[in-house]
Amino acid sequence: MGKVAPRLPWFGEGKFPLYLAPMARHTDVAFRQLCKEQGADVMVTEFVQSEALIRDNAKAWEMVDFTATQRPMGVQIFGATPKSMAKAARMVCDRMKPDFLDLNFGCPAHKVIEQNAGSGLLRCTPLLYDLVKAVKDAIPDVPLTAKMRLGWDQTTIVAVEVAERLEQLGVEAIAVHGRTKAQGYSGEAHWGWIAEVAKSVNIPVIGNGDVKDWPTAHKRMIESGVSGLMIGRAALANPWIFSLIKSRMRGEVNEFPVVTPKQRWDVIIRLSELTLQEHASALGERDIRWMLGRLHPLTHGLPSSRKVRESLRHCRTLDDLRRLREEHQREHAESYLA
Numbered sequence: 001m002g003k004v005a006p007r008l009p010w011f012g013e014g015k016f017p018l019y020l021a022p023m024a025r026h027t028d029v030a031f032r033q034l035c036k037e038q039g040a041d042v043m044v045t046e047f048v049q050s051e052a053l054i055r056d057n058a059k060a061w062e063m064v065d066f067t068a069t070q071r072p073m074g075v076q077i078f079g080a081t082p083k084s085m086a087k088a089a090r091m092v093c094d095r096m097k098p099d100f101l102d103l104n105f106g107c108p109a110h111k112v113i114e115q116n117a118g119s120g121l122l123r124c125t126p127l128l129y130d131l132v133k134a135v136k137d138a139i140p141d142v143p144l145t146a147k148m149r150l151g152w153d154q155t156t157i158v159a160v161e162v163a164e165r166l167e168q169l170g171v172e173a174i175a176v177h178g179r180t181k182a183q184g185y186s187g188e189a190h191w192g193w194i195a196e197v198a199k200s201v202n203i204p205v206i207g208n209g210d211v212k213d214w215p216t217a218h219k220r221m222i223e224s225g226v227s228g229l230m231i232g233r234a235a236l237a238n239p240w241i242f243s244l245i246k247s248r249m250r251g252e253v254n255e256f257p258v259v260t261p262k263q264r265w266d267v268i269i270r271l272s273e274l275t276l277q278e279h280a281s282a283l284g285e286r287d288i289r290w291m292l293g294r295l296h297p298l299t300h301g302l303p304s305s306r307k308v309r310e311s312l313r314h315c316r317t318l319d320d321l322r323r324l325r326e327e328h329q330r331e332h333a334e335s336y337l338a
């Protein structure tokens with residue numbers, strides 16, 4: 001704990017940052033804003049293809065957008081060609097001025113690994129190192145970080161050797177998701193390997209994989225030697241996780257507090273407002289039907305949550321959503337008394 005990275009001031013003695021994990025199609029500007037309000041310390045955009053940025057693809061540039069209140073922000077890029085990665089990195093740093101640039105060595109999707117990008121690079125480490133060198137040379141003025149898996153499969157775990165080489169190449173922090181490419185998202189994250197990586201380098205290592213509440217966060221903090229934690233899927237249903245963990249870290253609460261229906265609805269409405277602000281609906285300015293899917297995970301934990309999700313399908317506007325909340329409150333008045 002407490003490793004220092006001079007250009008990443010959120011690490012250091014007495015600091016233990018909580019990162020929101022980048023998640024394609026989920027962690028857009030609106031969701032990140034929600035997590036920031038809920039206590040996430042550091043955030044990264046979802047991965048964006050270097051070639052798409054170079055081609056000036058509008059969607060790709062929209063994906064790397066962020067607001068000043070979300071800083072410190074990293075932009076994550078992926079690709080397999082050192083020249084394109086270096087060029088895209090320079091363009092991103094010039095236009096977006098992120099606090100750091102992050103390289104993706106973790107994505108297991110077929111369309112990514114077939115280009116040798118993402119976790120595909122973990123079975124092709126000479127190319128991975130060339131790519132890091134090229135990007136580092138292109139953006140000496142901006143901190144460079146990486147996010148990787150443990151290796152291609154269980155028989156080829158390369159996390160420690162890759163981390164050591166990345167440190168030598170000037171990478172300033174590394175997030176390690178404790179799974180192999182072959183695991184996808186199944187099985188468990190192997191925190192023993194994350195601890196090995198943390199032990200082997202002098203730069204901050206951010207541990208990632210299956211942190212879902214205070215007990216899991218606490219166990220990983222004290223056992224693995226990481227300098228921060230990164231939380232992904234748990235935040236989709238439970239964006240409060242950041243503030244809850246932080247209050248426990250400060251020793252402020254004795255019991256892990258239960259999230260009330262009122263708090264859940266506040267967040268559902270807030271995310272809808274933020275999403276509407278950020279993306280004018282293709283169906284019309286006020287139509288919220290296209291975003292209802294992202295609200296589903298947040299309803300888990302409400303009384304009669306299945307019925308709420310069923311009713312959500314009939315909501316077209318924010319006012320419909322607010323009416324649904326009021327109905328729910330009337331029907332379950334006793335659970336709102338807390």
Ligand SMILES: Cc1cc2nc3c(=O)[nH]c(=O)nc-3n(C[C@H](O)[C@H](O)[C@H](O)COP(=O)(O)O)c2cc1C
Binds near residue numbers: 022024026047209
């Ligand atoms: C839907 C989804 C999209 C993801 N997209 C990205 C991505 O764009 N970049 C990345 O580095 N990792 C991505 N990941 C991996 C997560 O950042 C994280 O490493 C993984 O979910 C494990 O953490 P968790 O157990 O806290 O969810 C994605 C994961 C999911 C579930």
